[in-house]
Amino acid sequence: MNKTVSIIITLGLIVAVGIIFAGGSKTNNTGEAVQNxxxxxxxxxxxxxxxxxxxxxxxxxxxxxxxxxxxxxxxxxxxxxxxxxxxxxxxxxxxxxxxxxxxxxxxxxxxxxxxxxxxxxxxxxxxxx
Ligand SMILES: [Cu+2]
Structure with missing residues (x-):
């Protein structure tokens, strides 16, 4: 049970970090697309x-x-x-x-x-x- 919870938390963190990195590569710090x-x-x-x-x-x-x-x-x-x-x-x-x-x-x-x-x-x- 504890193992399942920690796996879920770990997966959640990986997804969160992934979203942050993916967002960072596509947009600049003002949130606009950089392709101009x-x-x-x-x-x-x-x-x-x-x-x-x-x-x-x-x-x-x-x-x-x-x-x-x-x-x-x-x-x-x-x-x-x-x-x-x-x-x-x-x-x-x-x-x-x-x-x-x-x-x-x-x-x-x-x-x-x-x-x-x-x-x-x-x-x-x-x-x-
Ligand atoms: Cu001015």
């Missing part, structure tokens, strides 16, 4: 949402392919709509709602691209590999 890039006609598009912060905060993209960043806003009234990407000399107030396409060229493996709000409060980073 797609390749269309030889161009890689990475989508970032600006809304109170940038999400996902960390993205991974492919190196060696022409890349465009699409920054989406949806009723952004905060300073995440004031975006600076120094690498490509981008500094603009994004529309409150809409999509802004930013050409970021072709990145090499190991390069990163960082975007930051004009006040430096919020940021996102894209790692190219």
């Amino acid at each position: 890039s797609e390749i269309k006609d030889g161009v890689q598009y990475i989508t970032i949402l600006a809304s109170g912060r940038y999400s996902p905060q960390t993205s991974t993209a492919k190196a060696g392919i022409p890349t465009k960043l699409i920054v989406k806003t949806n009723g952004a009234y905060d300073c995440s709509a004031s975006l600076v990407i120094r690498d490509v000399g981008f500094q603009k107030i994004l529309p409150q709602t809409g999509e802004t396409e930013i050409d970021i060229g072709t990145k090499n493996r190991g390069e990163t691209l960082q975007g930051v709000c004009s006040m430096g409060m919020y940021s996102f980073v894209i790692n190219f590999s």
Whole structure:
């Protein structure tokens, strides 16, 4: 009887740990899916949402392919709509709602691209590999 109970508890723990690990691999710490890039006609598009912060905060993209960043806003009234990407000399107030396409060229493996709000409060980073 005691053995059965301990087996059930052990199985329960394994399942719980499994759920935690499976969840961790599919989502970032804000619970959003991390898959935010797609390749269309030889161009890689990475989508970032600006809304109170940038999400996902960390993205991974492919190196060696022409890349465009699409920054989406949806009723952004905060300073995440004031975006600076120094690498490509981008500094603009994004529309409150809409999509802004930013050409970021072709990145090499190991390069990163960082975007930051004009006040430096919020940021996102894209790692190219
Ligand atoms: Cu800010």
